[in-house]
Amino acid sequence: MATESSRTPHGIALVTGATSGIGAEFARQLAKQSYDLVLVARDRPRLETVAAQLREHTHVAVEVIAADLTDAAQRDVVERRLKSEADPITFLVNNAGYGLPQEFSLNSADDEARMLEILATVPLRLSHAVLGGMLSRGTGTVLTVASLAGEAPLGTYAAAKAWAMNFSRWANAHYRSRGVTFTALAPGFVRTEFHSRLGVARASMAPKWMWLDANFVVRSALRSAAHGRAVSIPSVRYRLLWMFMKLAQPLIAVFVARTSRRTATVADKRHDS
Numbered sequence: 001m002a003t004e005s006s007r008t009p010h011g012i013a014l015v016t017g018a019t020s021g022i023g024a025e026f027a028r029q030l031a032k033q034s035y036d037l038v039l040v041a042r043d044r045p046r047l048e049t050v051a052a053q054l055r056e057h058t059h060v061a062v063e064v065i066a067a068d069l070t071d072a073a074q075r076d077v078v079e080r081r082l083k084s085e086a087d088p089i090t091f092l093v094n095n096a097g098y099g100l101p102q103e104f105s106l107n108s109a110d111d112e113a114r115m116l117e118i119l120a121t122v123p124l125r126l127s128h129a130v131l132g133g134m135l136s137r138g139t140g141t142v143l144t145v146a147s148l149a150g151e152a153p154l155g156t157y158a159a160a161k162a163w164a165m166n167f168s169r170w171a172n173a174h175y176r177s178r179g180v181t182f183t184a185l186a187p188g189f190v191r192t193e194f195h196s197r198l199g200v201a202r203a204s205m206a207p208k209w210m211w212l213d214a215n216f217v218v219r220s221a222l223r224s225a226a227h228g229r230a231v232s233i234p235s236v237r238y239r240l241l242w243m244f245m246k247l248a249q250p251l252i253a254v255f256v257a258r259t260s261r262r263t264a265t266v267a268d269k270r271h272d273s
């Protein structure tokens with residue numbers, strides 16, 4: 001850990017889900033901006049590898065906390081780190097998350113509740129843990145990785161991401177005048193491990209033009225956060241899509257109803273034969 005005298009001017013950023021994809025990229029870009037880091041994820045060997053690479057290529061101090069954030073006792077270690085006044089966290093990135101491969105009725109209620117916890121309850125608890133110190137110091141940034149899906153009725157993953165979008169919009173309006181900004185990052189499809197963890201091939205999910213690189217997404221998000229924006233939507237093509245989604249909101253529900261009826265009919269026929 002860096003000593004007070006060696007502490008970089010930006011302070012310390014805590015990034016959840018820092019072992020891969022968007023989280024690992026946040027760690028790299030924040031290190032380049034001279035933030036010291038606290039990296040959180042479940043896989044300790046992988047965390048140590050990411051930390052070693054960052055120490056080798058930058059001059060920042062890197063701590064790791066191996067924790068499953070859906071486990072209350074393990075999450076408590078992270079919450080306590082966020083409340084530390086001796087080594088205060090100045091930038092929180094709520095990034096850890098995953099989706100479920102099946103739709104609501106086919107998943108167990110426990111799996112659904114765990115996904116809702118990692119996508120909504122965990123950012124709520126971590127934001128709450130860090131906020132008191134940030135408000136008393138009159139400065140701080142909380143960036144939560146949501147999703148463009150959170151702006152549409154597209155399943156329980158999208159519903160959980162809607163929480164992050166609206167929480168960030170409200171919190172940014174409410175706390176910004178006291179020096180603490182909240183930003184929701186709302187990306188579309190990003191090339192990470194997210195889809196392989198779901199067991200789904202990228203090509204089957206979306207056409208090539210819809211895929212973004214984590215590097216670009218994170219650069220764009222950090223710019224939005226630096227400007228104190230409540231929402232960051234990387235790339236012009238996704239900003240246009242977002243405007244279309246807003247206009248077509250009622251049509252999305254009709255589209256979902258139609259495709260669900262078709263899927264149900266095919267499933268019924270398979271069941272009957």
Ligand SMILES: NC(=O)c1ccc[n+]([C@@H]2O[C@H](COP(=O)([O-])OP(=O)(O)OC[C@H]3O[C@@H](n4cnc5c(N)ncnc54)[C@H](OP(=O)(O)O)[C@@H]3O)[C@@H](O)[C@H]2O)c1
Nearest residue numbers: 017019020021022041042043069096097189190192193194
């Ligand atoms: N990729 C996309 O297209 C996309 C689009 C919109 C939004 N997002 C969001 O972006 C965020 C990052 O996902 P990604 O695309 O970068 O996927 P990823 O490469 O699979 O990374 C997910 C990260 O979350 C960590 N994680 C998962 N469950 C955890 C838990 N219970 N406790 C602690 N850490 C946990 C994983 O580390 P360990 O396995 O080591 O714990 C990993 O570091 C997620 O919130 C996701 O919903 C992704």
